[in-house]
Amino acid sequence: MTTDPHATTNHRATTDFHATTDSHATAAHHTTTHHAHRLATAALDWLHTHRHLGAFPPGATEIGDPDRVYKPLGETALAASLVLREGVAGPASLARARELLDFTWSEFRAGDLLYERQLRHWLLTDPLETYAHFARAGLRHDRLHALLEHSAAVGSATEVLPNRALAVANARRTTGIGAAPDWTALTRATWLGGTPEPWAIDWTTGYSLTHTVFHLTDWGARPHDLPPDLADYLTAWLPVWIDVWTEVAQWDLVGELLIVGACLPEPHLDPAEWQVLASVQHDDGLVPRDGDPVSDDPATRFADHQHPAVVAVIAGTLALSRLLTG
Amino acid sequence: MALHTLAHPAATTEERTAFTALMAPPETPVSDAPLYEPHAAGGLLLGLLISPPVPKEPKDR
Amino acid sequence: MTTGGRVAETSLAGAADVLAGQVVDALRGRERPGLVAHVDACGDRTLVLGAVRLVGSDLFAPHLLTGHLLDPGDVEVVSDSFACFPVVRAPASHEQHVTAWRDWATATALLRLADPGEADPGPPGDADTVLGDPVEWQTWSVHVAQLAPLALPGLGGPVVDAVFGQPLALARGVTRSLLRRDHATSVRLARWTALLHHDRIDQPLDPHLLAEHLRLYAGTSARTALDLAITRRLLEAA
Numbered sequence: 001m002t003t004d005p006h007a008t009t010n011h012r013a014t015t016d017f018h019a020t021t022d023s024h025a026t027a028a029h030h031t032t033t034h035h036a037h038r039l040a041t042a043a044l045d046w047l048h049t050h051r052h053l054g055a056f057p058p059g060a061t062e063i064g065d066p067d068r069v070y071k072p073l074g075e076t077a078l079a080a081s082l083v084l085r086e087g088v089a090g091p092a093s094l095a096r097a098r099e100l101l102d103f104t105w106s107e108f109r110a111g112d113l114l115y116e117r118q119l120r121h122w123l124l125t126d127p128l129e130t131y132a133h134f135a136r137a138g139l140r141h142d143r144l145h146a147l148l149e150h151s152a153a154v155g156s157a158t159e160v161l162p163n164r165a166l167a168v169a170n171a172r173r174t175t176g177i178g179a180a181p182d183w184t185a186l187t188r189a190t191w192l193g194g195t196p197e198p199w200a201i202d203w204t205t206g207y208s209l210t211h212t213v214f215h216l217t218d219w220g221a222r223p224h225d226l227p228p229d230l231a232d233y234l235t236a237w238l239p240v241w242i243d244v245w246t247e248v249a250q251w252d253l254v255g256e257l258l259i260v261g262a263c264l265p266e267p268h269l270d271p272a273e274w275q276v277l278a279s280v281q282h283d284d285g286l287v288p289r290d291g292d293p294v295s296d297d298p299a300t301r302f303a304d305h306q307h308p309a310v311v312a313v314i315a316g317t318l319a320l321s322r323l324l325t326g
Numbered sequence: 327m328a329l330h331t332l333a334h335p336a337a338t339t340e341e342r343t344a345f346t347a348l349m350a351p352p353e354t355p356v357s358d359a360p361l362y363e364p365h366a367a368g369g370l371l372l373g374l375l376i377s378p379p380v381p382k383e384p385k386d387r
Numbered sequence: 388m389t390t391g392g393r394v395a396e397t398s399l400a401g402a403a404d405v406l407a408g409q410v411v412d413a414l415r416g417r418e419r420p421g422l423v424a425h426v427d428a429c430g431d432r433t434l435v436l437g438a439v440r441l442v443g444s445d446l447f448a449p450h451l452l453t454g455h456l457l458d459p460g461d462v463e464v465v466s467d468s469f470a471c472f473p474v475v476r477a478p479a480s481h482e483q484h485v486t487a488w489r490d491w492a493t494a495t496a497l498l499r500l501a502d503p504g505e506a507d508p509g510p511p512g513d514a515d516t517v518l519g520d521p522v523e524w525q526t527w528s529v530h531v532a533q534l535a536p537l538a539l540p541g542l543g544g545p546v547v548d549a550v551f552g553q554p555l556a557l558a559r560g561v562t563r564s565l566l567r568r569d570h571a572t573s574v575r576l577a578r579w580t581a582l583l584h585h586d587r588i589d590q591p592l593d594p595h596l597l598a599e600h601l602r603l604y605a606g607t608s609a610r611t612a613l614d615l616a617i618t619r620r621l622l623e624a625a
Binding site for chain 2: 201202203204244245247
Binding site: 197198199201236237239240241243244247 | 524525555558559561562563565566567591592593596597600
């Protein structure tokens with residue numbers, strides 16, 4: 001199923017934010033601010049309202065399938081940690097972000113669950129990557145921290161996708177664990193680091209490139225850590241990728257690409273692109289992951305659309321932050 | 327260039343319409359952009375943090 | 388569209404494909420019957436003259452790219468095609484603007500070859516009217532693709548100048564069409580990237596990789612083969 005391109009993407013209205021005149025730029029600025037704010041606020045509300053649908057089953061001692069509860073809880077914690085870090089949300093949203101962080105931390109039994117997972121599978125990196133979101137918000141688990149420092153010292157870099165290696169590097173930077181890695185070597189090993197022809201990309205690679213940017217810039221906190229050639233490359237091609245995956249209603253990926261735009265040294269925040277994503281958000285804040293019908297069953301809705309909600313919170317928050325503070 | 331008015335057939339209305347349409351071919355109305363496709367090594371992706379949500383089944387659209 | 392209209396369009400497109408295949412042969416140095424012989428051999432004169440108008444300036448790609456000599460009979464065939472399918476004198480719709488520009492390209496190419504001393508016919512409008520605003524690169528690039536027959540060496544003019552001034556919009560357009568797997572549009576735009584390369588204009592993607600990718604993936608229709616043959620010649624001549 002695809003959507004009619006002109007009905008949904010508003011191609012004709014696409015303008016480059018930076019190419020517009022001053023008065024247009026101000027209007028565009030306001031429009032993007034409006035969409036980004038609404039998108040993030042409503043998606044955060046939705047995550048907060050339905051957070052218990054993302055909890056471990058009562059009495060669970062194992063995490064089970066890591067993709068089912070464990071990973072989404074970490075993602076929600078990430079979104080909450082960024083809302084708190086940026087501090088551009090209103091008081092109600094900040095309170096919800098804090099509650100979501102506390103909720104996810106308690107689901108991880110104040111870090112014990114991450115500690116036990118790390119103890120059992122000592123070379124896995126996901127406990128570190130998950131812990132980093134809480135560390136960002138000032139939480140700490142001493143025994144886990146000790147395990148992580150030991151792992152970093154051993155330096156057994158298990159073989160993962162290059163953008164995952166950057167995720168580990170950023171998680172260590174965030175938690176203050178280990179020595180500084182060779183960021184250049186890590187970056188150049190990724191798909192994005194090779195600046196391939198912009199049409200040599202597929203859906204999965206699209207996600208890979210977004211994550212390279214997320215980790216290199218620590219989710220928009222260090223836009224200037226992006227090498228200039230990568231920033232130029234992204235500035236040239238981001239509008240194309242957003243256009244192409246907007247047309248086929250891949251809202252989750254589009255949201256991630258919008259985050260990339262907000263992480264650039266010179267942010268790419270095109271009001272038309274934001275308007276499209278804002279327009280597909282439901283009244284209750286749900287952001288559909290794609291153009292497929294959305295289930296009425298609450299558990300299925302949450303399982304299917306928790307990820308795009310996280311993406312929308314991060315995208316809106318970082319965009320708003322860049323618009324307000326540059 | 328001199329335009330001849332020799333004894334050649336004039337195109338019918340339908341032919342003219344078809345001609346104009348072919349002169350300015352539109353882009354394909356439906357995009358066939360790349361979507362989720364399971365990789366052969368999909369199992370190795372387990373545990374990916376903040377990875378793309380994997381649809382329950384490959385989509386063929 | 389009516390059934391009759393569909394039949395007319397299919398027939399015309401088929402006739403244009405046959406003719407495009409002959410131009411490909413000419414570009415590759417193979418024997419071909421020549422335009423006059425081809426038209427004479429075709430049973431439906433309206434159809435074949437429509438094909439001549441559709442292939443238009445590309446009929447002269449072998450002349451402009453590989454030094455073929457003009458057959459005086461070609462001029463008459465083209466003149467007949469302009470009479471059979473009337474010339475747009477006051478273009479109103481976008482399709483009519485495109486038609487006017489493509490006809491201008493045909494006339495200009497022919498004049499250059501037939502009588503190099505004579506002045507070009509005046510362009511049928513300004514580039515912005517037919518192409519639109521390059522800030523809206525999605526639409527702009529589709530219009531550029533429709534005007535691929537203007538992407539021939541030495542033709543020049545306002546549209547060529549406009550495209551030369553927008554390498555990023557062009558590159559975005561061809562990237563978009565490739566990702567949408569709209570190969571027909573991609574091939575037409577690849578031709579423009581080859582012309583930019585031919586005229587030593589910097590662009591943000593590699594026209595050689597693009598042309599090779601399309602050779603392997605864009606199918607084998609005669610129209611596609613012709614655009615790619617012209618693309619390759621432009622890249623080789625650079």
